[in-house]
Amino acid sequence: MDRMLYVSMSGAKEALLSQANNANNLANATTDGFKQDFNQFRAQHVEGPGWHTRSYSMGERPATDFSAGPIKVTGRSLDVATKENGYMAVLTPNGDEAYIRSASMQITADGQLVDVHGNPMLNAAGAPIVLPPVDHFEVGNDGTISVVPAGAPANEVVVLDQLRLVEPDHRQLEKGLDGFIRQKPGNDELGQANIRVINGALEGSNVNTVQALVTMIELTRKYEMQVKMMKTSKDHAGASDKILSIR
């Protein structure tokens, strides 16, 4: 039996896996703040005695594309998106810090400022933000939270807190298995950065749908080529059997 069958099979299997990754990007084409994942193939030699005649292909997610998505203006005062390379910080259920570029915030019954999934937003000191009852809520373009306390006249604006804003190096960011974006382990804690935010706007998903559709076609054809090779190896085996048959 020719080993070529197994090499082609690995190619087909990796194309299937990559298709799932691409489908995940497409599925999140309208998820606010989503960052698309890259996908690549790598040749893996089969090590051992003799020539390296066999290289399996191996799919991997080398990184996530942290480029900005489109800014969508909503006009809601609790929606915030960051500009440039800035990120806001939220407290994950594990108790560590994760970074987001788009926050559709809410105020909970006990006055905590949370993102849409209920993760507390962090302030410049890295603590969850708690608000008194407010009439009016606004985020300045440096992340300053100013409110009009409940019952106060409309011109009595109180500066309460400031969102934690960081400017990480994209190469040092990674998306965890829970979908949160964090710094890779071993990096220093990030300081408060001087970046701009936009109040009343959200950042859409950065999935390039055209690219994803093209990738989908490419992966489909790549897969078909692998399957064709598997069929070829089947034909080879059939031909060998014919030679060896007595009549």
Place this chain on the structure above:
Amino acid sequence: MNRALYVAKTGLEAQQFRLAAISNNLANANTYGFKAGRAEFDDLLYQNVRMPGAQAGQDPANTLPSGLQLGVGVKAVGVQKIHTQGNLMITDNQLDLAIDGKGFFQVLDPEGNIMYTRDGSFQVNQNGDVVTSSGYLLEPNIQIPPNVTDISIARDGTVFAKEPGVAAPIDLGQIEIAMFINPAGLESVGQNMYYETIASGAPVVNNPNNEDAGALIQGALEASNVNTVEELIGMIEAQRTYEMNSKAISAADGMMQYLNNNV
């Protein structure tokens, strides 16, 4: 079976959910006091197919730098109500009330629990009680005597009426409004009504136009805050994303078909 099929399926479901939220907003574009909802999504977990740092060969130094983590799709987190003020429409009806600012009217459901609404198109039932268009009693109850002519409701919620031949207006009571720290956390139950939840917090009841409570405007109604242009754009986006995800399903199907036909 093929992973991509299931991932793309979540994409289709999410867009369907979004379209349902958009349709509901558009259907209520002319509902008094209606607040638009926005569908919110979340990417699901990632599965580790290959651990970063796993052995890639027999040489211990040969490890995978990044591995392969595959996302398993998208899910709808919920529909978030956007509690911004709608436009005021002047109707000149004496019992039409709009709240200009924060707060909700309180009405009683048939079990006697308090419901909250921004829809102030009130009427009078056979007993003279002020009720909503669905017949729920306003809380606290206001009774309109049968023979009165002019009903005037001030910005602070005091209700006065004139009796024929009597110079002084009679005081019929006081309308109160309730405020919540997190109105987005209220539970919508239809008929423009909301119930309080743990997420919304407890209501703070106040007279209108007092402290942070909104003022009452008599003879006006609050239109819905649905931005139809935005909803139509959302509809286009949802439809096209749906189509792309269905293409991903066709592609996964095509791959399977090719395999079955050729091997």
